[in-house]
Amino acid sequence: MIELSNISKTFGQTTVLDDISLKVKSASRTAIVGPSGSGKTTLLRILAGFDTPDAGQITLRDRVLFDQNTFIPAHERGIGFVPQEGALFPHMKVGDNIAYGLKGSKEENRRHVAELMELVSLDTRLASHWPHEISGGQQQRVALARALAQKPALMLLDEPFSALDTGLRAATRKATADLLEQAGVASILVTHDQQEALSFASQIAVIRNGRFTQVGSPGEVYSRPVDEETALFLGDALIFPAQVSGGVARCCLGNIPVSNPEHTGERRIMLRPEQIMMTTAHQQPLAMISEVDFTGHLSTLTLTSPAWPTALQVKTLSQQHWQKGTSVSVTVTGHACVLAA
Numbered sequence: 001m002i003e004l005s006n007i008s009k010t011f012g013q014t015t016v017l018d019d020i021s022l023k024v025k026s027a028s029r030t031a032i033v034g035p036s037g038s039g040k041t042t043l044l045r046i047l048a049g050f051d052t053p054d055a056g057q058i059t060l061r062d063r064v065l066f067d068q069n070t071f072i073p074a075h076e077r078g079i080g081f082v083p084q085e086g087a088l089f090p091h092m093k094v095g096d097n098i099a100y101g102l103k104g105s106k107e108e109n110r111r112h113v114a115e116l117m118e119l120v121s122l123d124t125r126l127a128s129h130w131p132h133e134i135s136g137g138q139q140q141r142v143a144l145a146r147a148l149a150q151k152p153a154l155m156l157l158d159e160p161f162s163a164l165d166t167g168l169r170a171a172t173r174k175a176t177a178d179l180l181e182q183a184g185v186a187s188i189l190v191t192h193d194q195q196e197a198l199s200f201a202s203q204i205a206v207i208r209n210g211r212f213t214q215v216g217s218p219g220e221v222y223s224r225p226v227d228e229e230t231a232l233f234l235g236d237a238l239i240f241p242a243q244v245s246g247g248v249a250r251c252c253l254g255n256i257p258v259s260n261p262e263h264t265g266e267r268r269i270m271l272r273p274e275q276i277m278m279t280t281a282h283q284q285p286l287a288m289i290s291e292v293d294f295t296g297h298l299s300t301l302t303l304t305s306p307a308w309p310t311a312l313q314v315k316t317l318s319q320q321h322w323q324k325g326t327s328v329s330v331t332v333t334g335h336a337c338v339l340a341a
Contacts, residue, residue, distance in 0.1 A: 001024055001025055001026040001028075001060070001061060001153070001154075001186055002023070002024045002047075002058070002059065002060045002061075002153075002154055002186065003021075003022070003023050003024075003057075003058070003059050004020065004021055004022045004023075004043075004047075004056065004057075004058055005021050005056055005057045005058075005059075006019050006020075006021055006055060006056040006057070007019070007020050007021070007043070007046065007053045007055070007056035007057075007058070008020075008053060008054050008055045008056060009039075009042055009046065009051070009053045009054055010054055015210055016039045016042045016210050017039045017042060017043060017046075017053065017210045018209070018210040018211050019055075019056075019211075020043070020207075020210070020211060020212050021212075022205055022212065022215065024154070024186055024188060024203070025186065025203075026184075026186055027181065027184045027185065027186055028186055028187075028202050028203060029177060029180065029181070029186075029187050029189065029200055029201045029202050029203070030186075030187070030188045030189070030201055030202070030203040030204075030205060031188075031189045031190075031191060031196070031197035031198075031200055031201035031203070031204050031205070032044070032188060032189070032190050032191075032197075032205045032207055033190075033191055033192065033193075033194055033197040033204060033205070033206055033207070033233075033234075034192065034206060034207035034208055034233075035192060035208070035233070036192060038207045038208050038209065038210065039207055039209075039210040040190045040191075040192075040207050041158065041190060043190075043207070044156050044158055044188065044190045046058070046066075047079065047154075047156055047188065048074055048077070048079055048081050048156055049065070049071075049072065049073055049074030049075075049077050049079070050074055052066065052071060053066065055068075060077065060078070060079070060153060060154060061153060065077055078150070078151075078152055078153045078154070079152050079153065079154045079155075079156060080147030080148065080150060080152035080154070080155040080156065080185075081147060081155075081156045081158070082140070082143050082144055082147050082155065082156070082157050082158065082160045083143075083158045083160070084158055084159050084160060084162055084163065087143065088131040088139055088142055088143060088146075089131075090130070090131055090132065092131075093127065093128055093129060093130055093131075094122075094126050094127050094128070094129050094130075094131065094134065094142050095110070095113050095117075095127030095128065097131065097142055097143075097146055098113045098116055098117065098127075098142060098145045098146045098149055099112070099113050099149070100146060100149075101146075101149065101150060102149055112149065113127060113145075113149075114127070116145040116148060116149055117145060119145065119148070119179065119182075119183070120141040120142075120144055120145045120148075120175075120179060121141065121175060122138060122141050122142065122145070126138065135168075136163060136164050136168065137164060137168045137171070137172045140160055140161065140164070140172055140176075141172070141175070143160070144160075144176060144179065148183065148185070152185060153185070153186070154185070154186050154187070154188065155180060155185050155186070155187040155188070156187070156188050156190075157176070157187060157188065157189040157190065158190050159190060159191050159192070159193075160176070160189075161173050161176075161191075161196065162191075162193075169196075170199075173196060173199065173200055174199075176200075177200050189201065194233060194234045194235060195235075197218075198218045198222060198234070198235075199218075201218060202217065202218075203215065203216070203217065204216060204217070204218050204221045206221060206230050206233065206234070208229065208230075208233075213226060213227065213229075213230050214226045214230055221234060222234055222235065222272070223259065223272070223337065224259055224260060224337045225237075225270065225337065225339070226339075226340050227339055227340045228268065228270070228339050231270045231337070231339065235272065236272070236273050236315050237270050237271070237272060237273075238270065238271045238272070238273065238276065238312060238313075238314065239268055239269070239270050239339070240252060240268065240269065240309075240310075240312075241266065241267070241268055241269075241309075242256075242266075242267060242268070242269045242336070242338075243265070243266060243267075244258060244261075244263060244264050244265060244266075244267045244269070244338055245264050245265075246261070247261035249267075249269045249336050249338065251269060251336075252305070252307060252308045252309065253330060253332055254332070256269070256271075256332050256335070256336045257335050257336070258335055258336050258337070258338050259335040259336070259337050259338075260337060260338050261338075263338040263340075267338050267339065268338075268339045269336040269337065269338055269339065270336060270337045270339055271332060271334075271336050271337075273314050273315045273316065275332055275333050275334050276314050276316070276330060276331075276332060277330070277331045277332070277333060278301075278303075278314070278316065278328045278329065278330055278331075279328060279329050280321055280326060280327070280328055280329075286305065286327055286328070286329060286330075287303040287304060287305040287308070287312070287327070287328055287329075287330050288303065288304055288305070288325065288326070288327050288328070289301050289302070289303060289322060289323065289324055289325065289326045289327075289328060290302045290303070290304045290311065290324065290325075291324065292322055292323065292324055294318060295318075296318065297317070297318060298315055298316065298317065298318060299315070299316060299317075299318040299319075299322055300313055300314070300315050300316075301313070301314050301315075301316060301322055303328070303330065
């Protein structure tokens with residue numbers, strides 16, 4: 001539906017985007033996730049038409065938005081944009097914010113605003129309120145309604161939930177994802193929050209130093225990251241050396257099947273913490289809890305064993321019997337991922 005081909009962008013001597021390509025299907029949700037300075041916001045601004053790339057091509061529904069001979073300005077692209085914190089017009093009431101840019105009569109616009117407010121689960125009585133009189137989550141829904149009013153083919157979301165508190169962020173994110181799916185609008189979310197990306201998207205694009213290091217489904221990029229840096233960015237990970245052959249990694253935790261057996265030899269493998277199972281029953285291999293970092297629902301246990309070259313830190317559900325000095329058995333569920341050399 002939208003396709004980026006060989007997009008590059010430099011500012012002075014700094015390459016911000018380096019020959020990147022991406023496809024986003026109709027009515028799908030893509031999250032571009034990466035650390036600060038990786039190029040994700042620049043990419044979003046290029047898609048919106050606020051900036052121009054130095055090279056490459058952008059097409060939306062087979063219509064060229066940019067190439068060496070073409071540049072379609074932002075207001076003609078049919079792309080919606082929801083910035084951080086909503087960016088509502090403070091001098092306009094909620095209804096007028098949503099109606100901004102509508103071309104119908106006053107009565108037609110009023111009806112359309114009411115329909116949009118219902119669509120984003122806002123009480124229509126809020127139409128007469130000023131932006132500062134409603135909550136942060138409501139402001140984000142107003143911004144989304146304002147963008148949907150233009151009937152976009154694509155919705156761009158620039159970290160729109162970052163200013164909300166944790167509970168409200170999760171609820172607003174889910175409501176936004178459900179709404180965009182219901183409306184059949186493709187969306188691209190830019191965020192540095194890996195959990196937000198994994199929960200929102202049907203496709204994840206991990207960007208680092210202006211290049212996509214991996215593009216795939218949330219399950220794929222989380223369970224089978226291409227390299228160590230990507231693995232650690234997407235969540236807590238246990239990474240250690242192993243000898244890989246015949247689809248099995250032989251390491252300090254025993255013999256573990258691997259998800260990508262094409263990689264063999266002396267390698268580094270990755271497990272996610274939820275793959276580590278611990279019990280106080282004395283079965284091999286044995287380890288001892290040397291430290292407990294209790295944070296409420298979760299605890300980080302530091303495990304040591306004479307058979308291990310280094311200590312292992314495992315984040316797990318808090319239990320009363322996780323105490324310093326306790327001996328535990330350690331087993332692994334699922335497959336390990338062999339990381340790129």
